[in-house]
Amino acid sequence: MIIKELSEAMGVSGAENHVRRILKQAVAPYADEMWVDALGNLLVTQKGTGQTSMKVMLAAHMDEIGLMVTNIESNGTLRFKPVGGIDDRVVLGKTVKVGPDRIPGMIGGKPIHLLERSEEKSVVKMKKLFIDIGAKDKADAQTKIKIGDRAVFATKFLDLGSTYMGKAFDDRVGCAVLADVLENGPYPADLHVAFTVQEEVGLRGARVAGYSLQPDVAFVVEGTICDDLPKDEDVSPVTEVGKGPALSVMDRTTISDPRLVSFLANVATTNEIPYQFRRTAGGGTD
């Protein structure tokens, strides 16, 4: 399944190679033209049936958040910084894969037994954490790791029955959808699909992809937050799993064209596709 393959691929912003390789293979049979631009965006064109001259652009980003090794300490542990928005609260106690050879490492710290009272409920900042690959010292670590290597969480893809679990669904699910869209074409309009890079560090790939493709309209397919956990106060969820794709009216980086929002809602209604609106203005997309 392409979602599993995409989810387990390593593609931290600026090093999307592995994801790009998977997508190239998947969409090549349905592409009339396919090229990789200067930043690494994978751009795919599929000619329409000619019923309309409109150029439609669809974008999904290939990159994921991750870590980058910034220093190798004398004791062989690795200092790192986040690439993209990583929540400090989820880093401690995790297993990661470092560099192109996916060297396993673990992120530990001071055991609970040795904590001061005030530390017990604290958040351990990433700058205070280290990746431990089991190296004896710096020279030992340097045989496997170089500064600048990217790391991702060692999260396995799981099929849970009614849902899937894994890493980088933001936005490999979007990539999977667009691969599927290409497979099901052609459509009345010309289709320009951009699998973009560097979304997580400032929406940079989409910016130049849009320039190259010069579309008439553009849609972004993204993973979004749910916040549908049980809460004591009545705070509505942002979206709910299993209730269909969410249409975004506005977020931190975009206000959608209201005509396109209505258009999408009409398409969903006409085709009896369940959909929902994204009920927050936070977050950003390509």
Next chain:
Amino acid sequence: MDLLSLISTLTETSGISGQENRIRDLVKSTWLPYVDEVKVDTLGNVIATKFGSGEEPRDRVMLAAHMDEIGLMVSRIRGSFLSVVPVGGVDLRLLLGQPIMVHGQRELPGVVGSRPPHILSKGERNKSVPFEDLVVDTGLEEEEVNKLVRVGDMVSFRQPMVKLMGDRFGGKALDNRLSVAAIAACLEEMQTRTHVWDIVAVATVQEAVTMRGATTGAYGVNPTIGIAVDVTFGKGPGVDASESFELGKGPTIGYGPNNHPAVHQALVVAAKAIELPHHIEAMPRGSGTDAWAMEVTRAGLPTGVVSIPIRNMHMPVEIASLKDVERCGRLIAEFIANLDANFKTGKLIWNDGETEEKQA
């Protein structure tokens, strides 16, 4: 014995305090080939005995390694999500985003979640999520969750053992499955060595929540001396060098009120006899091990503590060196082989200046 593959099976098998069934079966079958009898007591301790060559009634050395691990317990079912409470010393700071396994009617993989950071205030992002706001998410729908999960079901970390560089490896529950493995290695070595005393290997339950297994285990076994085999703090990121021990430099031998001086001394002598790298671990008060419970069994029990250094204790990323596990087994084997009839009537008797007491 392939020690690393044994450790991987032991650490990946679940056994949260009070629900040690699975790990108990595994420990029983692991030790069985090396002993004369295996029993399980009322609380669930595994008691494996290898008879010595001495005349009956023989003295007994009890080796205690707890087989339980820390974890979580389902406290409430909220729609399709589960609320959990800690069992043992669970580190709240690392729970968010942690892969877990819910031991319901069947094994349900899941993850610990909470509200996404995108919609939290800065203040909320700067403190760890309290237990009441964390949820376990199995990805299943409400109806299925209600069918498969009950309040009281245990939740363990879902973490495979990972081979790291050199002889190091990491995973969950190294505390204290490493000691179960070290005892297996010791028992294997004793197959070809003579020992006068009976060896009673006990895999205890409920250490992580009060050392209750060791309390009743030691009472029932009624040994001559007791050795707790456990883990201790490995030197590593975030830990003061003065209270931790370098990995790959051997096990630690405890010294302090929880360690009878003669037992401590005999362990050090054994280590030196086989030129085994080791550390002396000062234990000014308790040892934080089963020895604390064993020492006050019946009319009192001379105890000792041998520990394997691990990094990141109580995290699902505990890290150790394989050599240290092997050495721990060899140290205990040498110690046991040296126990003779005179140990109990000679060295174990307190002497208060009548003869010179030598420190290690």
